[in-house]
Amino acid sequence: MSTRRRIGGALAATGLALLAVTTPVANARTGDPARGLYSVEGASTAEKRTEVARAGVDVAGSRGGALTVVATPAQAASLRANGFGLKPLGDFDSMLKQRSDRAGTAAVAGDFPPGDEAYHTYAETTAELRKAAKDHGDIATLSSVGKSYEGRELNLLKISDNAGTDETEPEVLFTCNQHAREHLTTEMCLRIVQRFTSGYASDPALKKLVDEHEIFVLPNVNPDGSEYDIAGGEYQGWRKTRKPVPGSGAIGTDPNRNWDYKWSCCGGSSDDPSAADYHGPSAFSEPETKAVAEFVDSRVVGGAQQIKTHIDFHTFSELVLWPYGYTQAETDTGLSAEEAKRFADVGKKMAATNGYTPEQSSDLYVTDGDVNDWAWGKHKILSYTFEMYPKDGGIDGFYPPASVIPEQTARNDKAVDILITEAGAPAPTASPSSKSADGRT
Template identity: 60%
Template sequence: MKILRRGSIAAAGLLLLAASVAPAGAAQDDNDRMLYEARGTDSAQRTAIARSGADIWGTSDGVTTFSASAALAKSLQAKGIDVERVGDVEDLLAARNPDMATSADEFPAGDEGYHTYGELTEVLQRADSEHGDIASLSSAGSSYQGRALHLMKISDNVAQDEDEPEVLFTCNQHAREHLTTEMCLRIVERFTDEYGTDPTVTELVNTREIYVIPSVNPDGSEYDIEGGRYKGWRKNRQGYYGTDLNRNWGYKWGCCGGSSGSPYSDTYRGTSAFSAPETRAVASFVESRVVGGSQQIKAHIDFHTYSELVLWPYGYTYSDTTDTMSREEARRFQEVGRKLAASNGYTPQQSSDLYITDGSVNDWMWAEHGILSLTFEMYPASGGGIGGFYPPDERIEPETRRNDEAVDILLTEAGAQP
């Protein structure tokens, strides 16, 4: 059984893609935000794009899509990166959702199949009410603006803390990645509605304790659809510019050029590790699962969009092995990652093969707690542009169902000896 590797979390507690005007002193004007593609990129070039302050949206087959100012794109061209302009971000956003929602707090017209925070809450409460014998709704804590970070536990003896492998699924760290919330909702509904009728579901619920946090960033998610139109917002709503939650985790925070210290950047890591209340709350929940010196959560997936990738630690270094990742442990990540990818058609790779990141959830989960933690970058694989973050709601069912087998595989692997 994997034991806790480190002590407790540190005590420390985008430039806007929207059309609003930034305060004086902002690094660049939002109206200068353009969408670009860089072709033939390798990991080093993608890291250079990320470190420049550009906001990488997705990558596939060497084509990296990112948003940046014209001046920044020109500087990347000067470094030998093949950059081609796709269009103005604001124009592309307007074209993606020309019709506003009928209500200011709903998804744009045509995308009503996605769940707002209020609708998400209702679905989770209904699952708790209708399946109270196997499902229990609570909260991991609160967001910056005070919204509950819903936490659903699913197990056959849900009121008991059984000696069973625990698995955590988290979604929506990045606000605009709404498809991920739907992924977590599918996990909740599948493992409650199909319990007792589907043999695989029943066996896993009977032998595991499953935890699901469908929205780690509810404030940002609600802001992204505020006014009935998408804004392309990534971060939380802490302060004017927000913090990138997936650069705010405590392991190797800000170490390696894989995040930004500028509040204007989409990868702003915050003032300190766990300075965002959302990451601090989820980390505290994970730490609460250390029982008798042993971490009960054995496996974890953090869902993102887009690029159709399965990623494993580490993101902060290109090295496969470190003082906290032995050759055998790295091999297990590779084997499990490839097995997961074979089930859904994604591409498996180490996180840093995409580009260097630091302060990420997967790195922290593994280094601090020995949790088999991976990231899924969901649909689409490429050519997403604006639509990569905002696929039509008709894609919700097939793209979430696509990961059913992968979810089952991870739940099974959680019971395997490391």
Template identity: 65%
Template sequence: MFTKRRVLGGVAATIGLIMVATTASPAGAQPESQDAPQRGVYEVRGATAAPERTAVAGSGVDVLGVRDGGMTVVASPDQARGLRASGFALEQVGDFDAMLARRSGEARAAGVNDFPPGDEAYHNYAEMTAALRAAARDYPDLARMSSVGRSYEGRELHMLKISDNVAQDEDEPEVLFTCNQHAREHLTTEMCLHIVDRFTSEYAGDPAVRQLVDSREIWIIPQVNPDGSEYDIAGGQYKGWRKNRQGRGTDPNRNWGYRWGCCGGSSGYPSSQTYRGPSPFSAPETRAVADFVGSRVVGGSQQIAAHIDFHTFSELVLWPYGYTYADTAPGMNAEQARRFQDIGRQMARTNGYTPQQSSDLYITDGSVNDWMWAEHGILSYTFEMYPRSGGIGGFYPPASVIPRETARNDDAVDILLRAAG
């Protein structure tokens, strides 16, 4: 088993200090309400190695972004004190709720679920649904709309298939694109809708688009977590909400069944932003997508060859595994690891993102990429989209960037579609 170089001496001591200082369990955050007052936004310095960042994430803070040796987190006063006691330097850059209020502006009328004024170009659930229906109506030979199931609150988890013979199940490589697992990451819904628009409206006039559509079956799920997304914009006020709406919320990207809760990369506390749920696939949204992926096993062979799960933010291309620092592990040999790296770096060269293994950030367990690869052999990546860095505003970039930042990934998407063959 090949492993990376790791700074282990002082890091192990740091992790131990954090666990003592915060009384966090090895499996994640301490039982502290995410709705507690005085949530500060901090820049954390000193977490330059992945084990140190894992320790910070495991202290119970809400990690907003990681970049250039620093972390931006939301922390309670107790969490901030615990991190400082463990040797990390923290600089408070704002109050979480005040920053959200400033970014949101004036509230909309009660009962209105839409983005704040100025951000109307983002699609809420109804608008996303209408966009998919329009694509299926306007391009009936290329696009077909369906659903993989329902969310916890009963919303359809819409999916669009794009193919030159869309009504047939052809013997062609399949590629899946998923967006908006985390509620506040609205730019990702726009990314999936951009893929829909590009591979339908440009089919007739762009030979490269036509060749890909003619030789692949493309599946797109623009909102894996519609309940959380709708809650995050209720009343036109951003809430910084990450999870689904099941109880106190489950983090969908810690709820997948492979190595669920194994390695300190998620939390067993419902108050935590990385709460993994009481059992694998306890979130109906992850179960529905997993069932769809399982349904694509035809004649004993998985038809989906490649997958991107879009997130924000930090401008990264990430690949498995997230649960271990090792480059190789059971189910991932050296040749397979090199293929992930090679394709990930090719994609990153086209969009300017930084390519790396997921655990190079910090340990995560129960993630979609690990499950897709380990359970189905699907070449699965996470893209952390624009911006490169930022506080809570990093989740809410102005709507004016949507065209630029979605088109920025066109070449990378094409690379993965070709690699699937």
């Protein structure tokens, strides 16, 4: 890591204080800011949290009986009309500016705000991947699964003892940064790259994992959105992709509602192009999700999917989540009781190492068209979402100071090792009497 980045990480330590609540710039008619941050009271059940999410708000975090959301005046009014209490926390855009300016020095266009320079831009991430492939050419190869809407490569690093050869070893996939502003996840993928390449020669346990598996790491699923989120050296609070929505003035689709398994099936995403969880005009309308899906499809060799396990990293709330997201049933078509138990057992085992809360995805709230449901529903990949640090925090939750990067990425080392090891484990066999929630085996 460069001297500039080490200095940036040190500067970030000075910004640990929570943001002061700002006074919203009120809408003259409703009294709400253009984009307000609110605590929504009374969302203590999955059904209530799903109702809040269906309002099209941008769900920032969950804690106890409250959800932290970013909402427009219309969305806030809709929630109030449906009986939810909203506690204003501040004007979201003002809070973004305050978060970007907290180091008190001038921003640099194209880089993270002052104090957060230790986070990696897309160009810097690409450089780190190229360096890993160059310095560890015997165990690492760099390729691309395709290009983003704006033409950026979707870089993929493969780590294995014979990285240039397609062997019959079980494969593992790690993906990061589906949601643009979740920059800590890119650092998580870079941590995996650094740990397994640099540690290979000296750590027997890491060497064994590399020698017995093929590990794929994709640090930037949504590079266009991620770069836009730091445009002008200030945070934008951006979540989606950057492809314009046809027939609309809106830009961007939520990539994690754009996968084609149960896409737009169950009220777990929005039909409104302006909503934070807009599912897109069609499944795989976004070149980024389509490219990643085509890569996963390509790993079906001789009729068998080679990728056995997967983690998609997000922030925040400190959760380990597993399918299904589209239904609150523990089992459903294609997910037997034995398979559901394996998801829970492995999820709880990983959560025991990092202190996250393990639960089925729909226990938080219902989603549809997400990557975990697709990976399992189409390919039987044991696929998880990790919602990383912090547990809560509103605006600071999405933009934690760069000083936390080493600790919060290393926090998942043991869980990563568990997932890789699990790739070589035999899948459970359903008993003849085992049925899914709809009565099918």
